[in-house]
Amino acid sequence: MPARNHNQWIAKPPLQQGEWIDSRIYSEQGIFNDEIEKIFKHVWVPVCHESELPEAYDFRTTSIGGEPIVICRGPDNEIRAFLNVCPHRGMLIERRPAGSFLEGQPSGNPKRMTCMFHAWQFDMKGNCVYVAREKEGYQDRLCKENVGLRRLRCEVKFGGFVWVNMDDNPSQTVEEWCGEPFECLRESLDAEPLEVFHYHKAIVDTNYKLWHDTNSEFYHDFMHYHNRITGFNDAYFARKNFAYKNGHVVVGTFEVNYENYEGFESRAELSFPKLPPNQWYMVDLFPGFNFNLRGSALRCDIVTPLGPDKVMIEFRGLGLKRDTPEERITRINHHNSIWGPFGRNLHEDLIGVAGQGATMSPGTEPRRILHGRHENETIHDEIGMRHYYDEWGRWMNRMPSEPDKAYAPPAVAAE
Amino acid sequence: MQANGHDKAAAVRDTIYRAALALDDQRWQDWLDLCAPVFHYKITSFSPEINKDMIYLQGTRKEMDSMVRMLPKHNTDHSPLHRHTSVYTVNVADDGKTAEAVSSVVFYQNMLDGNNSHIEAGETRLFLAGRYVDTFQIEDGKAKFVGREVKLDNRRLDKGSHWPL
Ligand code: FES
Numbered sequence: 001m002p003a004r005n006h007n008q009w010i011a012k013p014p015l016q017q018g019e020w021i022d023s024r025i026y027s028e029q030g031i032f033n034d035e036i037e038k039i040f041k042h043v044w045v046p047v048c049h050e051s052e053l054p055e056a057y058d059f060r061t062t063s064i065g066g067e068p069i070v071i072c073r074g075p076d077n078e079i080r081a082f083l084n085v086c087p088h089r090g091m092l093i094e095r096r097p098a099g100s101f102l103e104g105q106p107s108g109n110p111k112r113m114t115c116m117f118h119a120w121q122f123d124m125k126g127n128c129v130y131v132a133r134e135k136e137g138y139q140d141r142l143c144k145e146n147v148g149l150r151r152l153r154c155e156v157k158f159g160g161f162v163w164v165n166m167d168d169n170p171s172q173t174v175e176e177w178c179g180e181p182f183e184c185l186r187e188s189l190d191a192e193p194l195e196v197f198h199y200h201k202a203i204v205d206t207n208y209k210l211w212h213d214t215n216s217e218f219y220h221d222f223m224h225y226h227n228r229i230t231g232f233n234d235a236y237f238a239r240k241n242f243a244y245k246n247g248h249v250v251v252g253t254f255e256v257n258y259e260n261y262e263g264f265e266s267r268a269e270l271s272f273p274k275l276p277p278n279q280w281y282m283v284d285l286f287p288g289f290n291f292n293l294r295g296s297a298l299r300c301d302i303v304t305p306l307g308p309d310k311v312m313i314e315f316r317g318l319g320l321k322r323d324t325p326e327e328r329i330t331r332i333n334h335h336n337s338i339w340g341p342f343g344r345n346l347h348e349d350l351i352g353v354a355g356q357g358a359t360m361s362p363g364t365e366p367r368r369i370l371h372g373r374h375e376n377e378t379i380h381d382e383i384g385m386r387h388y389y390d391e392w393g394r395w396m397n398r399m400p401s402e403p404d405k406a407y408a409p410p411a412v413a414a415e
Numbered sequence: 416m417q418a419n420g421h422d423k424a425a426a427v428r429d430t431i432y433r434a435a436l437a438l439d440d441q442r443w444q445d446w447l448d449l450c451a452p453v454f455h456y457k458i459t460s461f462s463p464e465i466n467k468d469m470i471y472l473q474g475t476r477k478e479m480d481s482m483v484r485m486l487p488k489h490n491t492d493h494s495p496l497h498r499h500t501s502v503y504t505v506n507v508a509d510d511g512k513t514a515e516a517v518s519s520v521v522f523y524q525n526m527l528d529g530n531n532s533h534i535e536a537g538e539t540r541l542f543l544a545g546r547y548v549d550t551f552q553i554e555d556g557k558a559k560f561v562g563r564e565v566k567l568d569n570r571r572l573d574k575g576s577h578w579p580l
């Protein structure tokens with residue numbers, strides 16, 4: 001078709017409802033605010049890995065939907081999550097990203113979470129154990145027992161990831177929420193303890209869903225020289241996408257030929273337990289979490305949406321806790337070769353979604369984004385995104401193709 | 416320091432600064448020509464988040480050579496990185512055959528693509544900061560890199576980090 005005039009450009013594409021969406025879901029502040037309230041505050045979020053807080057009194061901080069969270073390991077070895085907010089006057093209790101409560105702080109005692117402002121102290125179960133000049137100020141009207149921290153639902157699951165849900169009464173457990181998509185990796189992840197060896201983050205001017213799309217569709221392997229050269233063969237094109245309840249998707253495995261890229265090597269010798277050599281599984285969890293196992297190294301991406309056109313992505317790499325130093329180095333090298341910040345693929349993915357962010361920034365004309373490829377649910381079929389956006393529509397009660405309208409199931413079933 | 420040691424320290428500085436110019440100009444082979452055959456390169460950072468020393472990239476001279484030769488096959492952000500390097504210390508070994516140097520380095524990204532090149536092209540942004548920890552062999556008055564560790568302060572790395580630093 002020749003270049004189109006404006007009417008032609010904005011006309012509906014010759015595809016069924018559900019095979020395209022409206023770009024306003026990537027750019028409107030009101031929709032973004034709704035997503036935080038309706039989705040992110042009710043789903044299980046994998047916030048970190050247990051190996052990041054290996055000892056009693058270790059902590060990590062994070063946030064979900066703008067709400068600050070502290071996660072700590074108690075002397076009983078339990079990992080618990082709390083709102084990182086002081087019940088007195090709202091100070092952030094812990095300001096560092098990670099550390100230990102074992103040592104005292106200038107305002108407080110060892111083994112306590114201490115709010116530095118007026119020195120209220122809390123134990124690892126979130127009990128308030130000290131209010132400075134309690135009786136003098138509150139007499140018998142308010143006491144420690146009234147001012148515990150806000151505890152959050154927290155589970156450690158699927159290879160030791162720490163899952164937090166802001167909803168006190170989540171409709172499903174972590175197992176019910178994503179046990180089925182994790183089935184393909186369960187034995188490999190749970191055979192023995194894992195350990196994080198890589199962490200970095202990127203902040204991109206784009207919508208968080210566009211990052212998740214990039215993790216769920218493989219048609220974009222055309223932009224990755226590495227994936228074309230190590231992948232494109234019959235087994236690759238036969239790779240299936242599997243849609244699961246709750247909007248999750250799994251991309252099935254095949255054998256990658258890493259040696260086809262100059263200087264790269266087979267990952268067969270260091271495969272994760274129970275994983276056949278050089279296999280590659282991808283688990284994409286609604287609304288934006290990704291677990292990617294390529295033979296010897298596991299990658300996990302966690303999105304933190306910062307606005308309709310801004311997202312932070314945290315990247316982790318994991319190996320086996322029992323790795324020898326030599327094995328660990330090999331895993332790190334495998335991880336870095338394509339996924340590291342100086343690797344061959346990650347950077348291309350970031351450029352891709354930043355480019356989408358540029359054309360769909362707030363205030364730009366609504367565009368139609370096509371998700372209409374059907375190829376027998378194999379690797380370049382866009383079923384993953386169709387499945388995701390149908391789930392999104394249900395949570396938001398909006399049509400992804402006409403976000404001002406209430407949700408209705410798509411004409412083409414999301415499969 | 417002996418006069419001889421003084422000359423050798425100057426040779427080390429000269430190599431570091433020549434490498435900085437070659438890397439600024441993406442003259443990768445000129446950079447590798449300053450490296451001995453046993454050269455080993457790595458980019459590292461410490462993450463307080465996971466409490467680990469991390470390696471973000473590493474390779475032998477041969478591996479770095481493949482990497483830079485393969486760059487044109489990959490998509491890239493086109494904004495060039497330029498660095499400001501200051502050599503802080505040079506320690507020449509007593510036998511005068513090897514040396515170690517520590518430099519401070521700051522990387523600037525001179526925006527060409529940005530997110531919207533119409534708006535952002537032409538602007539310079541602070542991209543990364545850290546140190547070069549280098550080791551050298553010295554022969555015939557010339558210093559060649561034996562090892563370079565780029566110790567980054569950063570754990571946030573946005574698009575643009577596709578190249579050796
Ligand atoms: S705000 Fe925390 S003790 Fe006052």
Ligand SMILES: [Fe+2]
Pocket residue numbers: 214220224345349
């Ligand atoms: Fe990709």
